[in-house]
Amino acid sequence: MTSPTRPSASRIVRDDPWRPDPGFAELYASLPDATDLWPWKDLALEARQPVLYLGIGAGRLAVPLHEAGVALVGVDSHPGMLESLRRRLPDTELIQSRIEDLDLGRRFHLVIVPSNILCLVERLRSAANHLADDGSLAFELTNPYWLQAGASHGVRVQSFDGNGARFQIDYTLADGRVITQHAEIPLVWPDEVENWLATGAGLRLGRMFGPQDAELASSPSFYVVASRS
Numbered sequence: 001m002t003s004p005t006r007p008s009a010s011r012i013v014r015d016d017p018w019r020p021d022p023g024f025a026e027l028y029a030s031l032p033d034a035t036d037l038w039p040w041k042d043l044a045l046e047a048r049q050p051v052l053y054l055g056i057g058a059g060r061l062a063v064p065l066h067e068a069g070v071a072l073v074g075v076d077s078h079p080g081m082l083e084s085l086r087r088r089l090p091d092t093e094l095i096q097s098r099i100e101d102l103d104l105g106r107r108f109h110l111v112i113v114p115s116n117i118l119c120l121v122e123r124l125r126s127a128a129n130h131l132a133d134d135g136s137l138a139f140e141l142t143n144p145y146w147l148q149a150g151a152s153h154g155v156r157v158q159s160f161d162g163n164g165a166r167f168q169i170d171y172t173l174a175d176g177r178v179i180t181q182h183a184e185i186p187l188v189w190p191d192e193v194e195n196w197l198a199t200g201a202g203l204r205l206g207r208m209f210g211p212q213d214a215e216l217a218s219s220p221s222f223y224v225v226a227s228r229s
Contacts, residue, residue, distance in 0.1 A: 049071040075095045141223075
């Protein structure tokens with residue numbers, strides 16, 4: 001699998017919940033807020049509030065959701081992410097914790113995870129433990145088929161064996177700097193999601209879909225909505 005050359009002026013950051021990288025928080029705090037809130041806004045406005053947001057980050061999606069009328073409880077393991085977000089959403093409840101260690105002692109009608117961080121069974125179980133009996137867990141996963149095909153411009157797949165992948169993603173900031181995120185993840189294949197949910201956390205698959213107007217197999221990510229069995 002051939003990969004494009006990484007820009008020479010780039011700085012590499014990592015998402016590491018055990019040893020938080022300050023540069024990772026700085027990167028996400030510098031990115032513009034999301035303008036496409038699908039499917040999270042639709043799901044959240046249909047749910048009882050507040051919505052539990054795992055991996056809330058620096059707020060590029062959380063702030064627009066808040067402005068759209070969604071009440072959030074946010075969780076992130078990175079202190080720098082939460083420090084940035086507290087300045088933007090001072091009245092929102094924010095908790096610093098790794099997902100696998102989380103125990104809020106309450107359940108939510110909707111838990112959202114708009115990134116690939118539920119790719120570990122321990123995190124999936126923790127998210128399920130915070131789900132109300134009639135609630136839904138909605139999350140996003142990186143699409144293995146997309147990585148297997150070589151991903152896209154700005155994403156370099158360094159290794160891929162079907163069970164996991166290492167890759168790098170380039171972000172060009174408004175000031176011209178290029179920051180590269182290094183990612184190393186286990187893979188959850190769409191074909192295996194239903195069994196993975198059931199055996200990993202006792203959840204039932206409700207829906208699985210790709211982005212609007214995109215084929216699932218060629219999309220960088222896909223979405224899963226699950227509930228208690």
